[in-house]
Amino acid sequence: MRHEVNERARPLRGTRPRNRRALIIAAATELFYEHGYDLVGMSDLAEAVEIGPSALYRHFSGKQELLREVVLDGLRAFRQLLAELDLADRDHAVPTLARLALDHRELGVLWQRETRNLTPEARSELREEVLRIDATLARLVRLARPEVSAAAAKVIMSSFTAVLISPSFHRIELPRGEHEAVLAVLANAVLDSPVPHIGPVPRTPEPSLPPILPRSRREALLTLAIRLFSQQGYARVGIEDIAAAAGTSGPSVYAHFPTKIDMLVTAIDRGNAALLMDLSRACTTATGPSEALSGLIGGYTRVALAHYDLIGLLVTEIRQLPDDDRHKARRAQHEYVAEWTQLLRDLRPELEPAAARTHVHAALSVINMTARVPWLRATPGIAEAVETICGRLLG
Structure with missing residues (x-):
């Protein structure tokens, strides 16, 4: 190819x-x-x-080493810039970080989608770089919000990062200066957002499998496939892996799904349908655009926190679909974002369409990151905190 x-x-x-x-x-x-x-x-x-x-x-020496170097190159650029910035000078620091985020626009996707392909040693090395960046960003949050708790500061820091990497997950093109300014406004909105009381970050790891699988063999297989595809990547999971997780044999899977790709198509169709159904609920029960947007934020947060592996597939695996299914899935996602964008413009008509979509994608990125990071989604009170931050992002 x-x-x-x-x-x-x-x-x-x-x-x-x-x-x-x-x-x-x-x-x-x-x-x-x-x-x-x-x-x-x-x-x-x-x-x-x-x-x-x-x-x-x-x-x-090979493709793995090259991928490691690609991601490390982007992470080091952020760490080096943070080391040089005066974090107390927020008026300079935040726009500078927004500029670097657009310079390395690919980094968010590469980190969240591709590092699963690396060796455990390489992933550990990259994780250390991320922890160093997080520690410095935590200083920025503490300087901006000295009154918040340690748990709230971690949530703000994570949401701040999610906003900065949000352009990695969309193709919206704004004039460069305008895009930097919008991204800086959004990042500052996170720093200034009130955060409801949340509990301490939990240390207990999540179980590797859902505690209760559906009684239906087909639904159980699909549940396990979604989790494995999300954690390891579709290309690295075989039918035998799914069968082994279910305690059965490969041929028995084919009685329910003719091919592995049928499982992915079913999962992504189901995820997009759930979001569109929730969109319909939020719009038909609201009295105006503000209430509808609040309903969408709450609905998407609930879906994402409950079905985080499925959200992972919607973020990272659509490219694996056959052409017709991929176009259908992307069209559904575009329609979903378009509804959010129109409601936002009804509420804030001064926003141009591209800028409004940028705001929407920043809010979705905050929810997606929260759902996909185990310690974040398990933090007591996280749903209300994220909904408050996203409300601030959408004004």
Whole structure:
């Protein structure tokens, strides 16, 4: 499969640039982001920078090492910038972070979708980088909100990060200066948001399987498939893995689902249908756009916290669907976001459509991150806290 890459990642033909390693990382960042790690080969990467595969292997031993370096490159840029910033000067620090977030727009997707493909050692190394960044951002929150509890500060920090990486998950294009300004306004809104009382962050890990599976064998298999696809990635899970989790054999799965892709199609169709049904509820029971938006925030938060693995599939695995199913799923998601956006513009007509969608995606990103991080979703009072923050983001 031939993948196109931005011309900025290509060296001049016939040259041997000194920054070839950086060019390879730039090309890999773009290709992994656009097409996914599973669908990009070393030959695609070599072609993108117009070198032979053997020359590529002189710089990187394989695709895993390249993915590790791509994500590490983005994380280090954030850590180095944070080390240089005066976090007490919020008027400078927040816009600067917004600018860097757009410079590394791919990082959120690569971190949440692709690092599952790395070795445990590489994932641990990257997690240490994230923890260092979190610790510095926590200082920013403490300087901005010294009165909040430690648990509330962690929630604010996580939501602040979710806003910064939200452009990674959409294709909205605003003039660069305007996009930076909107992102900074949204990040500041999180820092200023009231946070209802929440309990201490729990330390007990979640069980690896749901405590009670549906009695229906088909529903039990689908539940387990959703969890495995979300945790490991669709491409790394086989029918035998799902069967083993259910305590049965591979052939018995085919009695309920003809192929593995049928399980993913069913799961994503079900997830999008649940969101659209909740949207209908929020709109038909509301007396105006403000109440409808509040209902949507609450409904999406409840769905995401209860079905976090399914939300994970909607965020990371739609690209794995066959063409017709992928277009159908993306159309459903676009319609869902469009409804939020129209309600927001009814409430705040001064917002242009692209800016309003940016606000909506920032709120959805906060909810998605909360649902997908175990300690966050298990924090007592988290639903009310997230709904309050998202209400602030939507004004």
